[in-house]
Amino acid sequence: MSNDHNHDHSSGFFGKNTELYFSFLSGFFLTLGFSLDTWGGLESYFHLTSYIISYGFGAYFISQEAVQKLRQGIFEIDFLMIAAAIGAAYIGSWAEGALLLFLFSLGHALEHYAMNKAEKSIKSLGNLSPKTALLKTGDSIEEIAIEDLKIGDVIVVKPHTKIAADGVIISGESSINQAPITGESMPVDKSPFPENQQIPSFSDIDKDHTVFSGTINGNSALEIHVLKLTKDSTVSRLISLVNDVETKKSPTQRLTKRFEKVYVPIVIILVALLCFAFLVINETFNESLYRAITVLVAASPCALAISTPSAVLSGIARAAQRGVLIKGGKALEDLGSITTIAFDKTGTLTEGKPSLKQVIAFNDFNKEELLQLLYEVERLSNHPLAKAIAKSIKEQEKLEDANLASNVQAIQGKGVEAIYKNEPVYIGNTRLMTDNSLVISEAIETQINQLLEVGETVMLVGYQNQIIGLVSVMDIPRKAAAETLKRLKSIGVKNMIMLTGDHERVGQAIAKQIGLTESRGNLLPEDKVDAIRLLKERDGKVAMVGDGVNDAPAMALSTVSVAMGAAGSDVALETADVALMSDKIEMLPFVIGLSRASKRIIKQNIFISLGVVAILVPVTILGLTNIGLAVLFHEGSTIVVVLNALRLLAYNED
Ligand SMILES: Nc1ncnc2c1ncn2[C@@H]1O[C@H](COP(=O)(O)OP(=O)(O)OP(=O)(O)O)[C@@H](O)[C@H]1O
Numbered sequence: 001m002s003n004d005h006n007h008d009h010s011s012g013f014f015g016k017n018t019e020l021y022f023s024f025l026s027g028f029f030l031t032l033g034f035s036l037d038t039w040g041g042l043e044s045y046f047h048l049t050s051y052i053i054s055y056g057f058g059a060y061f062i063s064q065e066a067v068q069k070l071r072q073g074i075f076e077i078d079f080l081m082i083a084a085a086i087g088a089a090y091i092g093s094w095a096e097g098a099l100l101l102f103l104f105s106l107g108h109a110l111e112h113y114a115m116n117k118a119e120k121s122i123k124s125l126g127n128l129s130p131k132t133a134l135l136k137t138g139d140s141i142e143e144i145a146i147e148d149l150k151i152g153d154v155i156v157v158k159p160h161t162k163i164a165a166d167g168v169i170i171s172g173e174s175s176i177n178q179a180p181i182t183g184e185s186m187p188v189d190k191s192p193f194p195e196n197q198q199i200p201s202f203s204d205i206d207k208d209h210t211v212f213s214g215t216i217n218g219n220s221a222l223e224i225h226v227l228k229l230t231k232d233s234t235v236s237r238l239i240s241l242v243n244d245v246e247t248k249k250s251p252t253q254r255l256t257k258r259f260e261k262v263y264v265p266i267v268i269i270l271v272a273l274l275c276f277a278f279l280v281i282n283e284t285f286n287e288s289l290y291r292a293i294t295v296l297v298a299a300s301p302c303a304l305a306i307s308t309p310s311a312v313l314s315g316i317a318r319a320a321q322r323g324v325l326i327k328g329g330k331a332l333e334d335l336g337s338i339t340t341i342a343f344d345k346t347g348t349l350t351e352g353k354p355s356l357k358q359v360i361a362f363n364d365f366n367k368e369e370l371l372q373l374l375y376e377v378e379r380l381s382n383h384p385l386a387k388a389i390a391k392s393i394k395e396q397e398k399l400e401d402a403n404l405a406s407n408v409q410a411i412q413g414k415g416v417e418a419i420y421k422n423e424p425v426y427i428g429n430t431r432l433m434t435d436n437s438l439v440i441s442e443a444i445e446t447q448i449n450q451l452l453e454v455g456e457t458v459m460l461v462g463y464q465n466q467i468i469g470l471v472s473v474m475d476i477p478r479k480a481a482a483e484t485l486k487r488l489k490s491i492g493v494k495n496m497i498m499l500t501g502d503h504e505r506v507g508q509a510i511a512k513q514i515g516l517t518e519s520r521g522n523l524l525p526e527d528k529v530d531a532i533r534l535l536k537e538r539d540g541k542v543a544m545v546g547d548g549v550n551d552a553p554a555m556a557l558s559t560v561s562v563a564m565g566a567a568g569s570d571v572a573l574e575t576a577d578v579a580l581m582s583d584k585i586e587m588l589p590f591v592i593g594l595s596r597a598s599k600r601i602i603k604q605n606i607f608i609s610l611g612v613v614a615i616l617v618p619v620t621i622l623g624l625t626n627i628g629l630a631v632l633f634h635e636g637s638t639i640v641v642v643l644n645a646l647r648l649l650a651y652n653e654d
């Protein structure tokens with residue numbers, strides 16, 4: 001059976017199920033012919049006509065497909081089946097030939113039906129966004145096509161309608177159903193972005209204020225400031241990523257393809273030889289041909305060809321229903337065999353919204369001035385620590401933006417560097433200070449150690465050639481983290497390692513709280529890459545879970561990378577092998593469990609398909625069965641394999 005399901009048999013006067021109806025008609029005329037033959041007592045002319053009609057309906061789609069493929073130089077199993085049916089007709093076994101075509105076309109139609117169903121549930125994403133939006137200009141509102149929306153436009157979203165663009169709420173509060181994008185079943189409360197503040201880019205805005213195209217508004221009307229063009233919206237990107245998914249073949253799929261390349265020619269040679277068995281043993285040519293045809297049917301690897309793609313597609317479709325994009329069979333199979341997971345800390349295992357604990361000024365530096373400096377510099381950085389510091393200081397101190405800082409530069413894994421009131425300033429860890437020849441006194445060292453003791457992340461501030469102060473924050477583990485790790489352990493994940501740029505001791509404090517097996521701190525992004533390399537050497541396969549921002553290189557090196565909160569970050573969505581659209585870490589056991597189930601089903605399917613061939617071929621060569629039975633077992637196994645794969649669509653964690 002064809003492995004490539006881009007073709008569609010929807011053209012036809014019975015609509016999209018024409019293929020299925022044609023196969024039923026083939027079955028009907030087969031039964032009619034058989035009845036006439038057995039009980040009719042009429043001229044053979046009648047039942048023969050009925051069989052020929054059955055052949056016509058049975059072969060209609062398969063032959064088209066086979067010819068089309070043959071023209072492209074692809075030799076398909078469909079072709080073998082048609083050859084077998086023609087051979088059967090030649091030796092007068094019309095009934096068997098018709099049965100073959102009937103069941104083969106039925107299997108084929110069911111396979112297409114099932115695959116379409118899985119594909120549809122993946123592609124349903126595409127039907128999400130509405131076609132038009134209500135554009136507000138001044139007091140007037142006009143309906144325009146979503147393609148005509150521009151960045152900065154304001155659109156009105158009525159209660160219980162779909163949101164037409166990715167953007168930020170500027171007026172109204174509502175509870176939004178984000179299930180179509182993130183798979184979260186509970187609506188999420190959203191509020192307007194604070195007034196009189198400049199609107200940053202989409203990924204830098206707190207999720208409490210942003211909305212996605214294709215999600216559904218709750219009870220009250222909203223006004224939304226558009227931040228992305230329709231073609232760049234999260235849902236558009238999702239659709240194009242989903243379209244790529246099917247072109248990536250899984251390892252098992254490649255293996256079975258390679259096997260078929262060797263196996264199919266062997267079958268053809270064997271069958272050709274069997275046609276001439278009458279030269280060696282005492283039988284007629286027709287008897288030899290009958291045996292050859294039976295072997296051809298028995299040996300064709302239809303079930304094998306469909307065993308992996310059906311499971312991969314169903315697995316991916318099931319994940320998509322829960323807001324998880326698995327980018328292809330390789331990612332699915334890899335994830336299914338993972339026993340080591342490396343986690344990023346900030347925003348992955350922790351909330352990623354640290355709260356401000358201490359601001360301490362040293363050497364008589366003015367504290368007000370320190371607060372203002374911290375605010376001015378950190379509000380221009382988009383590191384989660386920076387955002388938290390800027391936000392808290394602004395709230396506590398009611399500071400106004402004074403634009404005193406410029407040239408803010410992130411120093412990966414260490415902190416930031418900027419110009420504040422025309423002088424260089426450094427905010428970050430001790431490494432950043434020593435890199436810039438700033439001496440950390442013993443008194444400061446003691447203060448730092450006291451804060452680390454209680455699990456706070458400490459950052460120093462270097463300005464005017466000395467250390468003028470420190471700021472500390474505390475990030476708490478996600479509520480679901482401990483429970484999630486426990487479940488991962490129970491499904492067989494042995495090693496769970498935290499890789500963090502934060503201080504070793506802060507890392508260890510959190511690791512202990514939530515039950516990780518190891519924790520490594522003080523890592524620069526390149527150290528995280530090394531850590532992944534070592535883990536791969538030690539454990540074979542490693543999954544890396546992160547936000548895909550400062551850990552992108554490590555994620556790229558991992559066997560399979562999993563991004564959390566991918567709906568909010570284009571980079572994460574594009575680059576990760578598996579994208580959790582929501583930032584719910586508790587989805588991990590679900591996807592890993594699903595991947596394992598998919599792998600299991602692939603194995604079962606291959607066992608079933610090869611098993612049936614292994615039994616059927618010797619039995620047919622020895623002439624112990626007839627075409628009818630060979631057809632039944634052969635097509636039966638194909639249908640069983642497809643149905644087995646479809647079970648994944650109903651996968652749930654237990
Ligand atoms: N904008 C910033 N302001 C102040 N300090 C910073 C800033 N960015 C980084 N740092 C310092 O550099 C350290 C390492 O940062 P990095 O981004 O590598 O990791 P992290 O966010 O602490 O944790 P994780 O690696 O788990 O994401 C931080 O712990 C902090 O001390």
Ligand SMILES: [Zn+2]
Binds near residue numbers: 003004005065108
């Ligand atoms: Zn096909």
